[in-house]
Amino acid sequence: MTPHEFIKKWSNSKLKERAAAQEHFLDLCRLLNEPTPAEVDPSGEDYGFEVGATKTTGGRGFADVFKRDHFGWEYKGTHSNLDAAFAQLQRYAVALDNPPLLIVSDIGTTIRIHTNWTNSVSKKYVIPIVDLEDAEKRQWLKWAFSEPDLLRPKKTRQELTEEVAGEFAELAKSLRSRGHKPEEVAHFINRLVFCMFAEDVKLLPNGIFTKMIERALEEPEQFEDFARKLFVAMKSGGRIDFEKVAWFNGGLFDDDLVFALTKEELGIVHRAAVQYWGDIDPSILGTLFERGLDPDKRSQLGAHYTDRDKIMMIINPVIVEPLTAEWEAAKGNIARLLSRANLLQGNSERVRGRAGSIMQAQATKSKNDAQAILDKYLQRLADYRVLDPACGSGNFLYLALRALKDLEHRAQVEAEALGLPRRFPQIGPEVVKGIEINPYAAELARVSVWIGEIQWMLRNGFAASANPILKPLETIECRDALISIAGGGAVEADWPRVDAIIGNPPFLGGKIMRSELGDELIEQLFRLYRDRVPAEGDLVVYWLSKAAEAITSGQARRAGLVTTNSIRGGANRHVMDRIAEHIGFVSAWADEPWTVEGAAVRVSLVAFGSRLKDETPHLNGLPVEHINADLTGTAIDLTKAMRIKTNAATAFQGPVKVGSFEVSELQAREWLLGGYNPHGKPNSDVLRPWANGMDIARRPSHRWIIDFGDLSAEAASLYEKPFEHVRIHVRPVREANRDEQRRRNWWRLGRSGSDLKKATAPLSRIIITPRVSKHRIFVWAPGRLLPDSRLVAISRDDDTAFGILHSRFHELWSLRLGGWHGVGNDPQYTPSQGFETFPFPEGLTPDILAADYADDPRSIAIAKAAARLNELRESWLNPADLIRREPEVVPGFPDRILPVDEEAAAILKKRTLTNLYNERPAWLDNAHKALDAAVAAAYGWPADLSDDEVLARLFALNQERAAAQKGD
Structure with a gap:
């Protein structure tokens, strides 16, 4: 059919809609050279006319024409109100799985294509029938039939x-x-x-x-x-x-x-x-x-904008999925009752007398019972309440409201398809509750919820509420979610009884909470939550704990919160342990990108609460048998690993400086060469080589640190120049410190590290590793080196211990028991979890002196492989043709490694352990495989065990040794 023929046939047609709609559509197919519905889908389920028509009532379908993933199409007679047709189509879009296009047309004048993508701006394509000779407008229609994405608005x-x-x-x-x-x-x-x-x-x-x-x-x-x-x-x-x-x-x-x-x-x-x-x-x-x-916040939309799909990763498992499961069960019962009612009704019309009347009564009862089931479910939705106890400007609440309204709408439409009458939507903003400490943000939350309500009503073909349009939302309260002041004192804040708790509580690390919130508030938090939240925990843990308590006390059914990804380890995990043991997780995303105050961070999303019958937990979008407290789904729950006594007092976090105690190598060398002080002692007594994580992962910075140990101020002052440096650069900062001991002892490091120094004093070398790094790297360091607090030092000087620590077995264990840090989500290593829980091979444990297992063949094999790995790495890092070694200016310190010239310096700058392990050349991989084989043999295990099997065996060893030490 040509455009001219179509226009001549249909322009200003007087034919009625019911008589002409299907022929009109088939003519469009011929005009556009598109296959008809019967040619594409004889069943008519994915492409057909009158899709969704109720077989029980014979009524109209949800759309006059439907093509799955393309469009829903509603016809009206010539010159009819297409706005009303569009509203009708909107009301049934959910039953059509929300096609990307909603098309309305009258028979004789106009076709309108409305876009219906969730996260795109709206666009309307208007095609007068008399303009169908216009190739561009025919192309719009052609795309609707075949490539709807080409009509998607470009702007989200x-x-x-x-x-x-x-x-x-x-x-x-x-x-x-x-x-x-x-x-x-x-x-x-x-x-x-x-x-x-x-x-x-x-x-x-x-x-x-x-x-x-x-x-x-x-x-x-x-x-x-x-x-x-x-x-x-x-x-x-x-x-x-x-x-x-x-x-x-x-x-x-x-x-x-x-x-x-x-x-x-x-x-x-x-x-x-x-x-x-x-x-x-x-x-x-x-x-x-x-x-x-703050008008300068331009980097991103900031804390108040969170992608809808991210928020739904919380709302779906907490609200949508359990309520959907309830509806599916209810719908099945409704369908059975209505089927029975229709059967009885049909039989009653063929049977006369009392038997027919009984059948008619039974049919009426079945239909009434079906209606009662629908009414009960709709009332369940109307009574459902959602709380966001840190609601900000209301993003979680307005999406929760939309989700509940979608559930109600779907239930109404699907029940109508089964033969029950439909009602006007009842659910409104009263179903959401919020707590927000900032009065302006609380106001915004109320308005955001109302805008979401208005948009939903209009998008689904209903009129917005009125008188007033913005009803006061007393359910969004302006107050503190954790602490209330009552009777002149601080008490724990109450949360209202609800069905679901959701939200994105504030992120503040345990170490900076005091400086951000102040001493008084922190002390109140510690006092009120002493038995439930560790003092070292992040601020978000308080919300997590209260949500868990609401569920265990029956004040809520499910909760879902965005938390820092450090929730999986350390002090934060105490609350997660309780949830895993007493409540259970239903869904979790262990490590997701997020935006806070315009900055990219990594978070964990957790949902927990009572599980439905036959419900399968999901971790990172995949089904698992259960979710552990560290947000893993393995059968072995490594969060239950115990510290082993044989590993105690061996691994230490470096001391905390709390001030600029470090100095450049030029400054240190000047002091080292400066002769003796008034009491006749050299500055080398209080100067030590120093390193942090960057010195290990990249090239050494060759900095030194002033360490007066436990000396009194009078004794420290005799080391004139180092003491004067600390007095000028450290004292002003320390005198403002909240910690009295640190204010008073301003010339000393914030934490002395005396246990580390005592353990490493007899050793000429020690093993160190960064607490946070992309790769789990262990290196040798001089015994006199003082590691920064971002390093972990192990007081062993034998290649056997070095080899076991650098093996695949220890790496797997420490990755699973450590935490994660920063935007790069780099693994974190801690003495308590990464080292003290690790079961070393029997007879090669840290409580045994290296000399005592020096003749053990297992030890010899590991030491040989470890020494070879270290030798190869050192040769790559510092090739003999690029470096020269110079003795330090005073004895007792390691030689300095210097580039032979500027060209060598440029090459060496790129030779870092991070770059090496990023590339992982074959020789490095082979050296590690040889080491792994030696360590596997020490355990008596095959070298090719899977990661899960390695962890399972190590966990069994840990539990065995932990049980044995209880009797010691």
């Missing part, structure tokens, strides 16, 4: 949000520069944003806000008066000239705060106003609030 909702946020950051900066209070700037800008949204979704009439801005551009001095009148009208409803303004309120328009705007500032508002704000992500409110307070 996030990109739109970022654009307008950038514009308003300029406005915020300008207003702040004139001295306006940051909170008021943020509040005012969010009013402007909501007005734009309300205008574009037709809650404000006839483009009234944009017209107001355009009028103000002509006379900027009139803006204050214009805006004030609009805000007052929105507060309680009213009129502006001849335009009726609805009652909004909800807290956002409680007063008439307005700032005067310059013509340039009005230009910013106008450029934003002409965008389509109906698609704006509600997170824009939090973003603009943040930028109103």
Whole structure:
């Protein structure tokens, strides 16, 4: 069929919709040279007419035409209201699995294609039938049939949000520069944003806000008066000239705060106003609030914007999946009852008399029972409550509300398909509860939830609520979620009884909480949560603990929180251990990228609570039998590994400096050569080579450190120049330290490391490894070296111990029992978990002197392989033709390794252990395999065991030795 023939046949056709729709569509297929539904899918399930028609009632389907993953299509008669047709199609889109395109057309004048992608801005393609000779418009239709993605709007909702946020950051900066209070700037800008949204979704009439801005551009001095009148009208409803303004309120328009705007500032508002704000992500409110307070936050949308899919990784297992399972069970019962009712009804019409009446009564009862099941489920949804106890600007809450409304909508549509009548949606913002300490953020959360509600209603073909449009949300409280003040004292804050707890609590590491929150608040937290949360735990752990307690006490059913990924280890894991043992995880994502305050971080997402019958836990999106406290899914729960006495007092974290005690090699060398001090002792007494993690992973920096040990200030002062350096560079910092001991003993390191020094004093060399590094690397260091707190030192000087530690067996163990750190998610090594729990081969344990197992063939084999590995590595790091060795300026210290020239220095700069292990050349891999084979033989195990088998055997050894030492 040619375009001309189609137009001639159908333009302004008088045919009725029911009589003409299918023929109209088949003619379009012929026009576009597309196969018909019957040719593509004879079953009609994925492509057909009247998809979803109820077989029990014979009613209309969810769409006149449906093609899965392409479109739903609704026909109307010529000159019919296509807006009403679109709203009808929206209401049934969920039953069609939300196709990417919703198409409405009348028979004789117009075809409209509406895009329906979740995270793209909306777009509408209008095709008058008389224009079908236009090749571009025919191409739009062709794409709808065959390649709908080509019609997808290029701009995402996030990109739109970022654009307008950038514009308003300029406005915020300008207003702040004139001295306006940051909170008021943020509040005012969010009013402007909501007005734009309300205008574009037709809650404000006839483009009234944009017209107001355009009028103000002509006379900027009139803006204050214009805006004030609009805000007052929105507060309680009213009129502006001849335009009726609805009652909004909800807290956002409680007063008439307005700032005067310059013509340039009005230009910013106008450029934003002409965008389509109906698609704006509600997170824009939090973003603009943040930028109103700090206009320079431009790197990303910041803490208030979190990708929808990320949030749904919490909401789905906590809310959607259990409620969906309930609906599937209810729907099955409804279907059986209605099938029985239809059968009885049909039989009753063929049977006369009392028997027919009984069948009719039984049919009515079955239908009523089916309706009762639906009503019970819908009431369950209406009564369901969700709490975000750190709700910020409300992102989690508005997505939870949308999820609950989607569940209600799907249940209504699917029940209607089975033959039950449909009702208007009942669920509203009252189902979500929030706690937020910042009053402006709490206000934003309320408004964000209402924008989400309005968008959902309109997107699904329903009218928004009214009188007022923004109802006050008392369920979002402005208060502290952890501490309440009652009777003049601090008590633990209560959380309301709910079904689900979700959210993204604040991230503060245990070591910086005091400096960020202050001594008084920290002491209150420690006192109130003493028996439940370790003092070293991160701030997020308090929310985790309270959520767990809410579940065990029956105050909630499930919880899901975003936490720091360090939750899997260290002090943080005490709460995770309780959850794993007494509640159980239903879903977890162990290590995910996230954004906090515009910075990329790594997080763990955890969901826990009562498990449904036959429900399978999921870890990182995959089914597992169970989830351990360290967010692994292996059958062996290594979180139950115990410390072994034979490993005690061998591995140490380096001492904490708390001040600039380190000095350059030039400075140290000057002091070392400076002769004797007044008491006749050299500076070499208090100077030691020093290294941190970077010195190991990269090239040594050759720095030294001043270490007065436990000397008194008087004794330390006799080492004149080192003491003077500390007095100038360290004392001012230490005198401001909260720790009294560190203030008083300002010339000493923050932590002396006396246990480390005592253990390593007899040794000419020690083993060190970075606490955090991409690769688990062990190296030899001089015995006199003082490691930084970012290093772990092992007080062994034998190649056998070095080889066992650098083997695959110890690496696997330490990776699983350590934590993770930083954006790079590098593994962390700790003496308590990585070393003290590790079961060394029997007879080669750290409590045995190296001399006592020197003749053991196993020890000899490991030592040989370890020495060879170290020799090869050192030769690669410091080739003989590129370096020269010079004795240190005073005896007792290791030689210095220097490049022979500048060209050699440039080559050596790239020769780092990190680069070496990134490349892992064949010779290195072979050396490690030889070492691994020697260590495997020492255990009496095959060398080719799988990782899981290695861990299982090591865990069994750990448990065996831990049990044996209980009787010692």
